[in-house]
Amino acid sequence: MADTDLQTILVVDDNPDNIDVLSGILRPQYKVKASVSGKLALRIAGGKQKPDLILLDIMMPEMDGYQVCEQLKANPITRDIPVIFVTAKSEAEDERRGFELGAVDYITKPVSMPIVLARIRTHLALYDQQRELAAKVKQRTEEIEETRHEIIKRLGRAAEYKDNETGMHVIRMSYYARFLAERIGAAPEWVELLFYAAPMHDIGKIGIPDHVLLKEGRLNEDEWRIMQKHVEYGADILGNHDSELLSLAREVALTHHEKWDGSGYPNGLKGEEIPLSGRIVAIADVFDALTSTRPYKKAWSDEEVITFLNEQAGKHFDPALVPEFLACMPQVLKIKAQFSD
Structure with missing residues (x-):
């Protein structure tokens, strides 16, 4: 078997003789890295080529094994690496402390070759199973998230098909919203949630009667009151949920006409x-609505809409957000062309 195919064991001990003993036991079956200090061990463990398992002495100067283990488990990069303490300390209290810090096993010195190899094989097998299971869970979670996002996107488009708008509207304005949120430095997780929540902004139009929703002329006072109900209908449809995505979608549906x-x-x-x-x-919704052709209106030019946004800053729109949106215009126009009706 090539050396690159071997699993890597990091041996940490301040005594070079102990390292030599363990290395002699391990090298026929594993790739061995060694460290004579806790600080160096932490750097090796956190490097690009992380070890598959760590054999860690407890009694070391400057930083003992307990402190090393504690830091390994506190670091997201190294916390899953199995740690086996190899030490002359054999009191029950010592073992208890080691396990509480996250070690998976305890081997006492002087070491026995069969015991060392058996324990390592066991914990590497468990670690491999853990990683395989985590990968499957991650894949399944991503599939569920992708399915949920697609359902939400389709739900948003359903409202557009009932209206005079096309499904491309919800795609375009979702991107516009994302660009603006990124521009102002919103947290990436929130930006992504907004991107998937935005398509549902007009889901409440499903509840508006066709004679109002599809009317080509100007709405009278009673019809306008009915039309305004779509935001509340949308909030009712989306309901109150613990889901961050649906909660944000409800917020968007209820407030995007304020x-x-x-x-x-x-x-x-x-x-x-x-x-x-x-x-x-x-801002994203109005920009796309004004630059799109509808049965009851022609599309405005980009310049006309930009002028309108500037005029409405501090009236219709947040005056701090308008210039930030206009700064996104190269990205906006690219999406506008890519997802044209």
Whole structure:
């Protein structure tokens, strides 16, 4: 078997003679790395080629084995590496402390070759099983997330098919919202949630009667009151959930028609009373709606919409967000062309 195919054992002991003994036992079957100090061991364990298992002495100067183990388990990069203490300390209290710190086993000195090899084989096999299971769980979780995101995207498009808009609208404006959220430095996890929540902003239009929703002329006062109900219908459809995604989608559905000056609906929220998600989606939604052709209107030019956004900064839109959105225009126009109707 090539050396690169062998699993790697890191031996940590301040006594070179002890390292030589363990290395002699291990080398026929494993690749061996060695360290005579805790600090060096931590650097090796956290490097690009992480060991598959660590044999760790307890009684070492400067940093003892307990401290090394504690730091290994506190570091996300090294915390899953199995640690076996190899030590002359054999009191029950010593073993208890080692296990509490996260060690998987305890071998007493002087070491026995059959015991060392048997324990290492056992814990490497368990570690391999753990990694394989974690990979399967990760893959399955990603599949579930992908399916959930696709269902949500389709749900958002369902509302558009009932309206005079196309499914491309929800795709474009979701990207626009993402660009703006990234531009202002929002946390990446939140940006991703917003990207998947934005398509559901108008899901409540499913509940609006066709004679109102599809009317080509100007809505009268009663019809406009009915139309405004779509934000509340959307919030009801999405409900109250522990899911961060659905919770954010509900927030977007309920607040994306609020206006900075307080003249929006349904609650007349003003300024930063409007959640950031609603303020972002308001700009993304209006930009796409105005630059798109509909049966009842022609598409505005990009320049006309940019002028409108600037005019409405501090009225309809958050004045701090408008220039940030305009700074995203190269990305916005690329998506606009890529997902054209």
